[in-house]
Amino acid sequence: MIRKLRLRDFKVFSDQEFEFNPGTTAIVGPNGAGKTTILEAIEFALFRSVTRKEKAIKKVEEVIQHTRRKATIELEFEAPINRKIYRVVRTIHPGETNADLFLEKNKEPIASDPKRVDTEIVKLLGMDKNAFSALTYVRQGEIFKLSRETPSKRQSELHSMMGLGIYDQKKELVHKDNLKLGKTLKGLLAQKEQLESIRKHLPEKQEVESALTVLSQMEEELGKRTEFGQLRIIIQRVNESVELVETELASKNLVKRPQELEGEIAIAEHLESILEAIPNIAEGQLRPHVRTEARTIFLEIFGDRYGDLAIDDKYEISLYDLQGNRVPLKAASGGEDVCVNFALRVAVNTALQKHSSAGPPPGLIILDEPGAGLDKERRKWLPEAIAGLDVVNQVIVVTHMDELKGATNELIELIPQGKGRQPLVELK
Amino acid sequence: MVRVAHISDSHLGCSMFQLVERREDARKCFKKAIEMAMRKSPDIIVHTGDVFHDSLPQNDDQNFVIKVFEKLKDKVDLFVLQGNHDHPYGFRYNHSPLIGLETMGLIKSTGEKAYKGFRKTYDGKPVEIHLLSWTLDRVLNRVLHEVQPKEDIALFFAHDIPRLSEDLPVSFDYIGCGHKHTFRLDRENNVGRPGSTCYVKWETESKGTKKLIVVDVDSSGCEYDLQTLHDVREFKFVPPVNISKMSSKQADNAIKSGLDQITTKKEKAIIILQVNGIIDYETERNMERTKILQHGESKHNPLFLHMAANWQCNASEKIRFTEPLNVESSIKEFMEYTNDKMIDRINEVIPKYLGGS
Numbered sequence: 001m002i003r004k005l006r007l008r009d010f011k012v013f014s015d016q017e018f019e020f021n022p023g024t025t026a027i028v029g030p031n032g033a034g035k036t037t038i039l040e041a042i043e044f045a046l047f048r049s050v051t052r053k054e055k056a057i058k059k060v061e062e063v064i065q066h067t068r069r070k071a072t073i074e075l076e077f078e079a080p081i082n083r084k085i086y087r088v089v090r091t092i093h094p095g096e097t098n099a100d101l102f103l104e105k106n107k108e109p110i111a112s113d114p115k116r117v118d119t120e121i122v123k124l125l126g127m128d129k130n131a132f133s134a135l136t137y138v139r140q141g142e143i144f145k146l147s148r149e150t151p152s153k154r155q156s157e158l159h160s161m162m163g164l165g166i167y168d169q170k171k172e173l174v175h176k177d178n179l180k181l182g183k184t185l186k187g188l189l190a191q192k193e194q195l196e197s198i199r200k201h202l203p204e205k206q207e208v209e210s211a212l213t214v215l216s217q218m219e220e221e222l223g224k225r226t227e228f229g230q231l232r233i234i235i236q237r238v239n240e241s242v243e244l245v246e247t248e249l250a251s252k253n254l255v256k257r258p259q260e261l262e263g264e265i266a267i268a269e270h271l272e273s274i275l276e277a278i279p280n281i282a283e284g285q286l287r288p289h290v291r292t293e294a295r296t297i298f299l300e301i302f303g304d305r306y307g308d309l310a311i312d313d314k315y316e317i318s319l320y321d322l323q324g325n326r327v328p329l330k331a332a333s334g335g336e337d338v339c340v341n342f343a344l345r346v347a348v349n350t351a352l353q354k355h356s357s358a359g360p361p362p363g364l365i366i367l368d369e370p371g372a373g374l375d376k377e378r379r380k381w382l383p384e385a386i387a388g389l390d391v392v393n394q395v396i397v398v399t400h401m402d403e404l405k406g407a408t409n410e411l412i413e414l415i416p417q418g419k420g421r422q423p424l425v426e427l428k
Numbered sequence: 429m430v431r432v433a434h435i436s437d438s439h440l441g442c443s444m445f446q447l448v449e450r451r452e453d454a455r456k457c458f459k460k461a462i463e464m465a466m467r468k469s470p471d472i473i474v475h476t477g478d479v480f481h482d483s484l485p486q487n488d489d490q491n492f493v494i495k496v497f498e499k500l501k502d503k504v505d506l507f508v509l510q511g512n513h514d515h516p517y518g519f520r521y522n523h524s525p526l527i528g529l530e531t532m533g534l535i536k537s538t539g540e541k542a543y544k545g546f547r548k549t550y551d552g553k554p555v556e557i558h559l560l561s562w563t564l565d566r567v568l569n570r571v572l573h574e575v576q577p578k579e580d581i582a583l584f585f586a587h588d589i590p591r592l593s594e595d596l597p598v599s600f601d602y603i604g605c606g607h608k609h610t611f612r613l614d615r616e617n618n619v620g621r622p623g624s625t626c627y628v629k630w631e632t633e634s635k636g637t638k639k640l641i642v643v644d645v646d647s648s649g650c651e652y653d654l655q656t657l658h659d660v661r662e663f664k665f666v667p668p669v670n671i672s673k674m675s676s677k678q679a680d681n682a683i684k685s686g687l688d689q690i691t692t693k694k695e696k697a698i699i700i701l702q703v704n705g706i707i708d709y710e711t712e713r714n715m716e717r718t719k720i721l722q723h724g725e726s727k728h729n730p731l732f733l734h735m736a737a738n739w740q741c742n743a744s745e746k747i748r749f750t751e752p753l754n755v756e757s758s759i760k761e762f763m764e765y766t767n768d769k770m771i772d773r774i775n776e777v778i779p780k781y782l783g784g785s
Contacts, residue, residue: 023565131753163753170755174781267773271781274762274774275755281762282752288706288740295737304446307717308737313709322445322734324717356752383517406518409564 029414134163383407436606477511610636
């Protein structure tokens with residue numbers, strides 16, 4: 001799906017072009033060589049944001065190379081929806097970014113404003129950033145988590161790996177808004193209560209009116225006196241207060257608004273409950289596919305020793321040997337345990353690609369340091385597993401492991417040339 | 429006229445299910461294929477790669493190949509390609525065991541490079557033979573377009589040609605490949621693939637056949653003589669059993685009765701049983717897989733009985749989201765499914781919460 005990436009003044013890269021072909025590509029280099037930068041650039045080119053450790057980076061101008069005024073990313077990609085080649089060019093200036101989207105070699109962009117380019121790309125990919133990253137990206141350190149967790153933790157890990165965390169985010173959003181509505185409502189009700197308690201201490205309107213009538217009668221009978229005038233002023237003031245309290249209490253803000261707010265809160269609460277319910281169902285819908293995919297990947301490597309890999313509704317993972325015996329994961333040897341994890345983690349992506357989008361899937365998987373934390377013995381099978389990932393047509397592996405160099409069709413080797421300098425790039 | 433016997437993918441050293449017997453079987457199948465080819469008295473035998481299953485073959489396999497090839501010396505021209513299994517990852521051709529065979533003069537191959545061309549006279553006519561070992565797709569492209577045959581008869585062999593036959597250059601009289609383990613022959617375009625000499629992966633090979641392709645190539649066209657290669661071991665594929673919606677007991681019985689219905693012709697066959705369907709997790713947990721396998725083993729006394737668990741487990745939920753990661757569409761589908769009374773009002777507020785994520 002990704003064809004070509006060109007970076008200018010983007011972090012350590014002053015001017016560098018990378019070509020990506022279908023099949024497997026390894027980006028190999030020691031830590032700090034700029035491997036992750038390539039992934040970030042791809043993400044930025046597509047979605048105008050850079051995520052690191054699940055958090056979006058706020059200040060994008062950080063990516064501009066020191067002493068330079070702008071950074072440019074050019075990415076050529078094949079749109080899954082129509083298999084046409086598009087080219088997106090984004091320039092990053094401090095405080096603003098520009099974007100152009102071109103169809104193949106055309107000189108005239110089909111969209112030019114960053115926001116419009118964003119929307120166009122979402123349309124071309126058939127999915128938003130969240131879905132795209134869930135479908136294509138296997139983060140560093142995620143692979144070896146699954147088997148070591150408790151089943152409930154495993155479930156929540158799977159949720160987030162499947163990209164279903166988006167529902168929690170949205171729920172949180174609705175919830176926050178709902179809290180605000182609740183606060184407003186509470187404020188209005190408190191105001192109403194206060195007015196009502198004031199009203200209790202004030203005379204009724206009729207009482208005031210009759211007091212005024214009595215005063216007038218007294219004036220008629222006793223003649224005009226200044227005291228009466230003072231009394232009248234006081235009574236009229238009381239009257240004004242009574243009227244004010246009455247109109248306030250009868251006002252739209254205190255009569256209708258609370259009702260409206262209650263209605264809005266009920267809707268928001270309902271929406272929250274829907275957002276709460278969906279991930280479990282979606283996960284239940286996807287889990288069988290994940291299992292099927294994981295089984296295929298695992299048996300591709302260990303099929304001469306095992307017959308089945310199962311994950312049940314209680315999130316227990318088990319293997320079955322060729323004699324049909326259930327082998328608890330704990331009893332399997334290290335390499336197999338790790339391969340189960342790899343298979344499950346990658347299966348989440350391939351299952352999502354096959355079963356979670358209405359349109360054609362991106363067909364791309366990015367593995368970020370798939371062998372991190374493994375000793376040589378435990379990652380022996382890894383090159384073979386990566387070479388065998390033919391469920392998608394493009395696999396990009398980012399790694400510092402030298403033994404993966406030979407495991408892929410293509411190799412991009414980054415050789416660091418010192419801090420802040422563009423690494424030497426060798427393509428094979 | 430030149431007579432070519434084309435075989436491929438012997439995978440010596442592969443042992444399905446780690447059965448030692450299969451390593452011996454692979455050798456026998458390989459030898460059998462060579463002998464069948466020789467009975468047709470060909471001018472050339474071409475093996476389109478993956479003679480070995482691993483780039484570091486065990487000595488017994490390597491010695492076996494040397495002995496078999498030694499016997500062919502001076503009787504036939506033997507061309508062997510390097511397949512993806514014949515050398516380590518990264519196209520390191522010089523690490524292949526075939527280099528040794530080449531050095532000994534037993535075979536002609538591509539040496540330490542991907543491509544090599546030969547020219548030799550057969551039956552008074554010069555013949556070009558172009559060999560391309562396992563390589564990158566773009567190298568295949570380049571070789572296919574750059575090689576321009578000068579002679580009347582030109583043959584092209586590559587380990588893998590992932591192209592449609594009609595997209596291949598017409599300048600070659602016969603194009604042969606391997607890599608995939610099942611037989612294919614396009615007589616119109618003269619593109620042939622014999623398949624492997626033995627079963628390597630039953631999953632992808634169960635539906636196809638394996639053949640020895642003997643082709644008489646002349647400038648006027650090709651004439652084919654095909655012979656099926658049977659694995660020396662009997663592979664019995666049980667008709668797939670579907671256990672959808674069954675309880676564990678029912679499933680066990682259904683699978684056992686599926687096993688009861690077959691008969692094997694040879695001693696010590698390999699029986700493959702595929703079980704499909706959608707069941708619940710309860711059923712899966714309680715199925716007695718070992719007992720099923722023991723039942724089949726006592727009945728048929730196979731070399732190996734394999735049950736392929738292809739079933740799926742499903743939770744009972746009936747909603748199916750078309751795009752589970754699309755929040756908006758999933759909410760709508762959820763409300764439609766649950767017949768939500770607030771559907772209109774929720775739809776009103778959705779843009780407020782979900783718009784512009």
